[in-house]
Every structure is written in structure tokens, then in C-alpha cells.
Amino acid sequence: MAEEKKLFKVTIDNITIEVEPGTSILNAARMIGGDVAPPAMCYYSKLKGSGGKCRTCLVEVAAGSTADPRPMPKLVASCRTNVMDGMVVKNITSERVIDARNGVVEFLLINHPLDCPICDQAGECHLQDLSYDHGKEGTRYEFNRRTFKKHDLGPYIQLHMTRCILCYRCVFTADQLTNKRVHGILDRGDHAEIATYIEKSLDNDFIGNVIDVCPVGALTDKTFRFKNRVWFLKPVDAHCECTKCKGKVTLWYRGEEVFRVTARKDQWGEVEDWICNECRFEKKKTADWIIDGPTQVSRQSVISQGHYQHLEMPKETMPEVMGGRQPRLLMDIHSVSEVNRPDVDLSALPGPAHSTDFPKQS
Numbered sequence: 001m002a003e004e005k006k007l008f009k010v011t012i013d014n015i016t017i018e019v020e021p022g023t024s025i026l027n028a029a030r031m032i033g034g035d036v037a038p039p040a041m042c043y044y045s046k047l048k049g050s051g052g053k054c055r056t057c058l059v060e061v062a063a064g065s066t067a068d069p070r071p072m073p074k075l076v077a078s079c080r081t082n083v084m085d086g087m088v089v090k091n092i093t094s095e096r097v098i099d100a101r102n103g104v105v106e107f108l109l110i111n112h113p114l115d116c117p118i119c120d121q122a123g124e125c126h127l128q129d130l131s132y133d134h135g136k137e138g139t140r141y142e143f144n145r146r147t148f149k150k151h152d153l154g155p156y157i158q159l160h161m162t163r164c165i166l167c168y169r170c171v172f173t174a175d176q177l178t179n180k181r182v183h184g185i186l187d188r189g190d191h192a193e194i195a196t197y198i199e200k201s202l203d204n205d206f207i208g209n210v211i212d213v214c215p216v217g218a219l220t221d222k223t224f225r226f227k228n229r230v231w232f233l234k235p236v237d238a239h240c241e242c243t244k245c246k247g248k249v250t251l252w253y254r255g256e257e258v259f260r261v262t263a264r265k266d267q268w269g270e271v272e273d274w275i276c277n278e279c280r281f282e283k284k285k286t287a288d289w290i291i292d293g294p295t296q297v298s299r300q301s302v303i304s305q306g307h308y309q310h311l312e313m314p315k316e317t318m319p320e321v322m323g324g325r326q327p328r329l330l331m332d333i334h335s336v337s338e339v340n341r342p343d344v345d346l347s348a349l350p351g352p353a354h355s356t357d358f359p360k361q362s
């Protein structure tokens with residue numbers, strides 16, 4: 001008879017759970033779920049070696065183990081610390097942790113531009129969520145923020161280095177998923193940046209996944225850039241027969257149009273199955289896919305706004321009241337403005353749009 005595996009008992013925020021030896025505090029907390037799970041900006045369960053960079057997952061160990069119940073003097077990174085039998089951990093129940101997390105967020109925001117209104121990651125940015133929970137109203141930082149020389153990463157991926165928090169996830173992704181990594185973190189300390197050493201495009205078959213793992217808007221999809229806000233889109237799960245990947249994706253619709261394709265993500269915002277570049281960038285028609293159904297957006301996120309489950313839409317009274325006529329007050333923006341013409345592809349412009357990009361139509 002197989003010997004029964006001994007499990008470790010760990011108590012996190014007063015909830016006790018049994019886990020296998022070798023489980024990290026973060027993963028034990030994720031098994032409990034909800035707010036007990038610390039935020040993780042650099043750890044990614046699917047990437048070997050990730051974690052230990054951002055310090056957002058700090059927790060207090062109030063008792064080390066049954067054998068040695070002394071508390072750990074310093075807060076520890078929960079993604080890099082394994083549970084011991086009898087360990088007692090405090091996350092949201094510890095004022096020290098909340099205070100430290102506020103500090104970590106303040107540090108992460110020191111050089112991060114507050115450009116959420118024009119950032120494509122807005123609405124699905126983990127740093128944005130974290131700032132709402134732990135950020136301060138103002139900054140105490142008085143120096144200039146970092147600026148960088150622009151790097152062109154090719155036709156699919158846009159790098160905004162000023163937004164990067166140096167979590168290393170994209171480097172691990174390129175290392176572990178593609179056969180030739182051409183980018184990495186160059187330089188040290190304040191000068192550290194994501195870049196290709198000699199100007200190169202990121203064009204490996206699976207490199208598009210760096211967009212999904214980036215917790216902020218440093219790496220975004222050039223084919224989707226500036227096209228829409230994520231909370232206006234409707235995520236739908238779909239699949240296809242793909243020879244390179246499992247072909248399981250989320251399609252982001254506005255009306256009938258697929259605006260972008262991403263990998264499916266779990267409740268922790270992590271990719272379920274990596275997808276290839278062809279599925280992500282080339283298959284933007286409904287006909288390319290077999291639809292599985294609406295994506296469950298359970299995370300407390302602005303994306304779920306407007307996609308309520310069991311929603312009953314109020315009755316549309318306007319056509320009834322108007323007797324079939326179109327209301328006069330509503331106008332088509334394109335009939336009064338030259339800007340935002342649908343025939344101008346904003347993502348194809350090399351920089352921000354100007355009025356000259358919308359020449360007057362005769």
C-alpha cells in the first residue's frame with residue numbers, strides 16, 4: 001500500500017488549510033482564495049524561476065512552525081517562502097503587511113507614468129488595481145522620472161519602457177517558450193531596461209505571450225493599440241484546430257468585429273494555455289473560430305462592468321415612442337467631425353494621431 005503523504009497545516013489570516021510540503025505561502029493562500037491571496041506582480045505559476053522581484057506579495061509569518069513557533073522578524077516574500085507544518089501567516093490581517101505594501105506600491109509608481117487614460121492596459125492592469133487598493137493620492141518624489149531611448153520590437157509588440165516594473169516575466173516567457181530569446185534586461189539599477197541589445201524584432205512563434213504576461217502596459221499588442229477600451233469589448237471564449245498551440249483563446253468583440261485575440265486567463269490573471277502568434281495576430285475573423293461561449297469575468301474588474309450575468313435589459317422604448325422614425329437629436333459623429341474616421345487605422349500610425357492624419361474629405 002502506498003504510504004500516505006504527510007501534509008503541512010498552515011493558517012493564513014485565521015483560515016487553516018492542509019497543503020503538500022514544498023508549497024509556497026502564496027500558493028497556499030491562493031488555495032484559500034479571495035483577499036487572503038496576496039497580490040503578485042512578478043510571480044507567474046507557469047514560468048519557472050519567476051517571483052522574488054516586486055515585493056508586493058510580502059506577508060508576516062507570526063509563527064514559523066510547530067517545531068519552532070518563533071515569528072520571523074522580517075516580512076517575507078510569500079511567492080519565495082515555503083510553508084512549514086504549523087506555520088501561522090498574516091496577510092490582510094497584518095497592519096505591517098498593509099503598510100509595507102503601500103510602500104511597495106509607492107516605489108513601483110515612482111517612475112511609472114500616470115498615463116492610464118491613454119494606456120491600452122487600462123482596465124486590465126494589475127498595477128492600476130494595486131494602486132486603487134494601496135496607492136496614495138500624491139507622490140513624494142521630486143526628481144525627473146526615467147526616460148528611455150525608443151526600441152522598435154517589430155510589427156506586433158509595442159514597448160513602453162517607462163511603464164515597465166522590471167518583473168522579468170517577459171524575459172522568462174521568451175526564455176521558456178521560444179527557441180531564441182532576443183530581448184532581456186540591460187543595465188543595472190535605475191538604468192535597467194527591457195530591450196534588444198542590437199535593434200531586433202521579437203518575432204518568435206510564441207513571443208506574443210509576453211503581451212499577456214506583462215502585468216502593466218509596457219508590452220502591448222500593436223494590432224489592437226488605441227483601437228478600443230477593454231471595458232467596451234465583450235470577451236468570448238473560442239477555439240480552433242491549430243498545429244502550433246492548443247488554439248484556446250478569448251476573442252474580444254465590439255459588435256460583430258473581433259478587435260483582439262488573447263490567451264484565456266485564470267482567476268489570478270495568469271494565462272491558461274500559451275497561444276501562438278498566428279492565432280493571436282492573424283485570425284481576427286469570427287469565421288476562423290469555433291465559439292465556446294461568453295468568458296466568465298469573475299475578477300473584480302472594470303471589464304466585468306456591462307457584462308452582468310443574468311442581465312435583463314430594460315425595454316427599448318425609443319422606436320415605439322418615435323413611431324419608427326429616427327430621433328433627430330442623436331447624430332452620427334462622423335458627419336460632424338473629421339476626427340476618428342473609421343477608415344483611418346490608428347494602430348498603423350507611427351506615433352500619436354494628429355489632425356493631419358485625418359485629411360479633409362471633399
Ligand code: SF4
Pocket residue numbers: 163164165166167168169170171194210213214215216218219
Ligand atoms: S516589460 Fe512587462 S513583463 Fe517585461 S519586465 Fe517589464 S513589466 Fe515585466
Ligand code: FES
Pocket residue numbers: 039040041042043051052053054055056057058077078079080
Ligand atoms: S510576487 Fe512575490 S516578489 Fe513579486
